[in-house]
Amino acid sequence: MTVLDHPPAAFAGIVARIKAILLSPLTEWPKIEAEPATIGGLYTGYILILAAIRPVCSAIHGIVFGYGFAGFSYRPSVGSALSTAILQYVLALAGVFVLALVIDVLAPRFGGQSNRVQAFKVAAYSSTAAWVAGIFSLLPWLGVLGILGLYSLYLLYLGLPRLMKAPEAKALGYTATVIVVAVVLYLVLGFIGGRLAGFGASVPPERAATATQGSAGSAGTIDLPNGAHLDMGKLQSAVNQLGAVAKQIDPSQSGNKSTDAGAPPVKAVSTDSLKALLPASLPGGFSRTELSSGTAFGGAGAEATYQSGSNTLKLSVTDLAAAGSLASLAGVFGIESDHETATGFDKVARVNGQLTVQQYDRQSHAGKYSVLIDDRFMIGAEGTVGSFDDLKSAVATIAPERVLALR
Secondary structure, eight states: OOTTSSGGGHHHHHHHHHHHHHHOHHHHHHHHHHSOOOHHHHIIIIIHHHTTHHHHHHHHHHHHTOEEETTEEEOOOHHHHHHHHHHHHHHHHHHHHHHHHHHHHHGGGGTOOOOHHHHHHHHHHHTHHHHHGGGGGSSGGGGGGGGGGGHHHHHHHHHHHHHTTOOHHHHHHHHHHHHHHHHHHHHHHHHHHHHHHTTGGGSOGGGSOEEEOOSTTOOOEEEOGGGOEEEGGGHHHHHGGGHHHHHHHOTTOOOOHHHHTTOOOOOOOOHHHHHTTSOSEETTTEEEEEEEEEEETTEEEEEEEEEETTEEEEEEEEEOGGGGGGGGHHHHTTOOEEEEOSSEEEEEEEETTEEEEEEEETTTTEEEEEEEETTTEEEEEEEEOSSHHHHHHHHHTSOHHHHHTTO
């Protein structure tokens, strides 16, 4: 039974579940575990409603207050705000779907039990805090409180091992892996939304997103603005590549030995090796003024700042390591876009098999150019330059073969 099985009590049921999972998660997760449910019921009875909070509040914020930064302000049209909200909503729904698949597929690797419905329960109810925190985006002065959505990570920590039957010895590694995947998934969906949101104004709200239901047991395809789409049929194969992430977090995890054979843990290269790839100077008279490096989520990166007169450029090289397997999601989401204006362009596409981002404004001379190599290493340049060619030339100074040789 879901909270919407009795429509007159729907609102009260949702409010009760929200309060319980936020205020008393230790006692609420056992109740959730025992509840009979279906994936469709979880969507219609909970996910579809709560996932709408942030997109709706953000749309109202934009229409009423607009957006401002560094003295500049922008107020989207009603049509643009609605189109963007619909896009954010669809991506949020897709995010739950992907996260649930990740939870389900990784469960046996950590001694847990694969159970698709329980996995969707975990993905849905642990997301409650993040969804409810979306209400803070309604008013400009409340936006900073959106960080309270991080409480969802704690809800995940409590509910994941219990519902997926992971043994205590493996529970921490399992939870840590899913959290890393959730963070990367959030960044991926944010990237997708950022790339596509610029096209919302030209797409009628009623056409901004449509869902095509597939055959029984199939999630079908969700079409997004500008021809992009979510091919749910390919999501499973993408999720299956996440074993590398699991090994990166906990190499001692259990798993399918026949599948894991020949696939040792993916370890990021040293930051010193990455820094060595950044030259002292770049074409166009750019000289290096700063050099830094760091590690995060099992990956590593190095960045250098260059100056040429009043122009500044940053060149970076990042090893995504095990998390690089998530780059396959770019293909699943069919990310390709090409937007041009009188003063610039914004393009995302696979060029020679590599995901490539190209952005440039000829008035401000600000731009960005990045290439993802072997779905693992990202080489990127951004800044204020004389021409877009300066960015491409900077990236070209780091030959792909030199990067791949570090593996």
